[in-house]
Amino acid sequence: MAHYTVRTYGDPVLRQPAADVEEFDGALARLVDDMVETMYEAEGVGLAAPQIGVQRRLFVYDVGDGPAVVANPRVVDASGEWRFDEGCLSIPGLRLAIVRPARVVVTGQDLDGEAVELEADEFLGRVFQHEIDHLDGVLMLERLEEAERKIALKVLRDRAMGLDTSALESQLASVGSARAI
Numbered sequence: 001m002a003h004y005t006v007r008t009y010g011d012p013v014l015r016q017p018a019a020d021v022e023e024f025d026g027a028l029a030r031l032v033d034d035m036v037e038t039m040y041e042a043e044g045v046g047l048a049a050p051q052i053g054v055q056r057r058l059f060v061y062d063v064g065d066g067p068a069v070v071a072n073p074r075v076v077d078a079s080g081e082w083r084f085d086e087g088c089l090s091i092p093g094l095r096l097a098i099v100r101p102a103r104v105v106v107t108g109q110d111l112d113g114e115a116v117e118l119e120a121d122e123f124l125g126r127v128f129q130h131e132i133d134h135l136d137g138v139l140m141l142e143r144l145e146e147a148e149r150k151i152a153l154k155v156l157r158d159r160a161m162g163l164d165t166s167a168l169e170s171q172l173a174s175v176g177s178a179r180a181i
Ligand code: ZN
Pocket: 087, 088, 089, 090, 130, 134, 181
C-alpha cells in the first residue's frame, strides 16, 4: 500500500468537480486501501478522492466503526439544521462552525458497484455532507456566511505571513477539538 499527500488549500484540484466512478475493479479497491491509509495517517475521519488529487466521486470514512467507502454518492433527502465545528484535512488547523442539515440520506455504490442507501445524522451526517462537497469542488469556507468567510480568509492570509490569528479564529468556532474530514 502507498500513502498519498493530502492536497491543501490553494491547490486547484480541490476546486474541480470530480467524475463518476465507472470501473469497480481491483484498481479501485487498491485506491480505496490507499485512501484509508492516508486518512489514518492524517488522523482524519473522512477523506475524499480529490483531496489526494484523484478526480473521482469517491470518499472513505471511519467514525469509529471501521473504514467504509461510498462511490458516486448523492444526497437524496435532508432535514433539520445543525451548527457544528468542522475541520478539514485540506485546511489544516482551521475550525469553522457551519450550519448544515442535521440528517441526510445518501445513495451511492459500494466497492462492488452495488447500490447502497445510508441514513446518517449528527457527526456521520456531517462527514457525508463535507465529503460530497469535496467531490463537487466545494470547500467548507464556501458554506460560511459572507462576513465569516472574510474572517476565515484573513486567518489563512495572516497565517501564511506568520501572524497570530487566535483572536480571529475564536470568532469562527467554539473552543474544543474537532476531527478533520
Ligand atoms: Zn475536508
